Amino acid sequence: MTRTKNYAEAISLLNTCQSNAATIEAIRKSGGRMNEYAVSEMHDYLRKIGYKPDDLNKLNVVHITGTKGKGSTSAFTERILRAHIPSGKIGLYTSPHLCAVRERIRINGEPISEETFARYFFEVWEKLESDPHTLTPQTPQFPIYFRLLTLLAFHVFLSESITATVLEVGIGGLYDSTNIVPKPIVTGITSLGLDHTAVLGNTIEEIARNKAGIYKKDVPALSVKQDNAGEVLKEIAEKNGAPFQVVPTIESTPLGLPGAHQIINASLAIALSEQFLTIQKFPFEPASSSSSSTIPQSFIGPLAKTRWPGRCQSVKQGEITWLLDGAHTVESLRSCGEWAWSENRKPDVLIFNCSGGRAAESLLGELLNTGARNKGIAQEDIGKEFDSVIFCTNVTYTDGHFKSDLDAKAIDPNDLSQLATQRALRDAWLKLNPAFDPERAHAVASIQHAVKIVRNLGEKQVLVAGSLHLVGGVMEVAGLQDALSME
Numbered sequence: 482m483t484r485t486k487n488y489a490e491a492i493s494l495l496n497t498c499q500s501n502a503a504t505i506e507a508i509r510k511s512g513g514r515m516n517e518y519a520v521s522e523m524h525d526y527l528r529k530i531g532y533k534p535d536d537l538n539k540l541n542v543v544h545i546t547g548t549k550g551k552g553s554t555s556a557f558t559e560r561i562l563r564a565h566i567p568s569g570k571i572g573l574y575t576s577p578h579l580c581a582v583r584e585r586i587r588i589n590g591e592p593i594s595e596e597t598f599a600r601y602f603f604e605v606w607e608k609l610e611s612d613p614h615t616l617t618p619q620t621p622q623f624p625i626y627f628r629l630l631t632l633l634a635f636h637v638f639l640s641e642s643i644t645a646t647v648l649e650v651g652i653g654g655l656y657d658s659t660n661i662v663p664k665p666i667v668t669g670i671t672s673l674g675l676d677h678t679a680v681l682g683n684t685i686e687e688i689a690r691n692k693a694g695i696y697k698k699d700v701p702a703l704s705v706k707q708d709n710a711g712e713v714l715k716e717i718a719e720k721n722g723a724p725f726q727v728v729p730t731i732e733s734t735p736l737g738l739p740g741a742h743q744i745i746n747a748s749l750a751i752a753l754s755e756q757f758l759t760i761q762k763f764p765f766e767p768a769s770s771s772s773s774s775t776i777p778q779s780f781i782g783p784l785a786k787t788r789w790p791g792r793c794q795s796v797k798q799g800e801i802t803w804l805l806d807g808a809h810t811v812e813s814l815r816s817c818g819e820w821a822w823s824e825n826r827k828p829d830v831l832i833f834n835c836s837g838g839r840a841a842e843s844l845l846g847e848l849l850n851t852g853a854r855n856k857g858i859a860q861e862d863i864g865k866e867f868d869s870v871i872f873c874t875n876v877t878y879t880d881g882h883f884k885s886d887l888d889a890k891a892i893d894p895n896d897l898s899q900l901a902t903q904r905a906l907r908d909a910w911l912k913l914n915p916a917f918d919p920e921r922a923h924a925v926a927s928i929q930h931a932v933k934i935v936r937n938l939g940e941k942q943v944l945v946a947g948s949l950h951l952v953g954g955v956m957e958v959a960g961l962q963d964a965l966s967m968e
Contacts, residue, residue: 655694
């Protein structure tokens with residue numbers, strides 16, 4: 482069969498590399514280190530597509546990991562670098578995507594085009610296809626989804642002669658597929674937390690050791706101030722021969738990303754950018770020593786212009802105001818609640834989903850508690866302000882199909898067919914809000930079902946939270962793709 486080598490075919494082949502629900506859960510529980518051969522396998526895949534590890538040093542990498550805020554920190558850093566290297570090409574590799582896979586690989590803030598994605602994808606795919614020998618008998622010929630996209634990003638950025646690359650870790654750090662760059666320019670760790678320890682089965686110290694695996698010899702190793710495990714990061718940095726620095730928290734400054742927590746992420750982005758521009762000898766004016774500000778003047782504009790779609794994002798569409806936030810942990814839902822019930826926002830419809838096995842009551846409870854605190858009312862009263870709540874799967878369409886870019890084999894099909902997670906969320910909502918009309922608490926099989934319910938409610942503020950995959954699906958079905966821009 483002759484290949485068309487178009488975007489649709491590329492996505493179809495990419496989706497064959499998705500892991501099933503059981504494999505994904507095992508990887509999550511391992512903290513991204515399930516396979517002891519993970520890094521050596523990535524080196525082997527890299528060799529197959531024609532590169533040596535040292536070639537990746539040409540990408541001039543800013544490598545970022547953490548439990549919370551690594552995507553926002555990456556967005557702030559990319560925007561600052563783009564402003565200070567106007568004649569260059571700034572690459573940004575992040576995950577997950579919202580509506581289209583190509584959002585993960587951006588150049589100067591824009592996702593690569595479908596044509597560009599397809600061209601480079603098939604160059605990588607066919608090289609892997611032509612060399613079926615694998616490092617171990619258990620190693621697949623084609624890497625799993627995230628690894629393949631990481632290889633593709635490296636290939637795109639090298640082929641396009643990128644000036645600087647902001648590289649976000651997928652899971653963990655030490656064993657992550659992005660962690661094969663021998664010598665980044667600078668590395669940074671955002672806030673660490675215990676939110677995922679129920680999934681990973683790790684202590685905060687173990688999480689810190691894994692994350693600190695991105696620290697490299699003679700490469701500046703930065704971290705925000707940590708509530709716990711800061712000493713562990715310092716210990717690993719010293720062991721790896723990396724100069725360690727805890728970055729100062731900046732004063733308040735206008736940020737393009739809402740939420741008080743973004744000050745911490747912006748602080749790390751500023752320090753990473755200062756280090757990068759200094760080491761790479763790109764001109765900028767450091768913060769004046771005579772000023773109390775720790776922010777270089779030329780960074781203030783880019784920080785205010787930073788956009789990161791699907792995170793604390795408000796989009797007006799006719800009668801509906803969409804409040805979009807992919808918050809999916811207790812702490813991130815607390816931040817979501819602080820944003821969603823502030824200024825002129827007052828959500829009266831909720832669309833929510835979360836990964837199977839997560840504690841529905843604690844997640845919804847945190848969101849409602851925060852909203853109640855912000856409004857100065859009792860938690861039992863905040864639920865009364867909702868007209869409807871909708872708990873849906875991440876399936877895109879009512880016919881049971883996903884948009885190909887949003888296909889998710891990681892969803893347990895048994896859970897999906899029974900709407901087990903959605904029914905558990907509905908039960909948790911009704912337990913938290915016993916006076917709420919059960920007829921207005923929906924458990925539905927797709928995002929399109931949810932959007933149809935919303936369309937019939939008239940003028941509403943609709944909070945979408947609990948999953949970035951859900952937020953992306955809502956953006957796709959509701960026609961909010963224009964909101965994906967980082968401009």
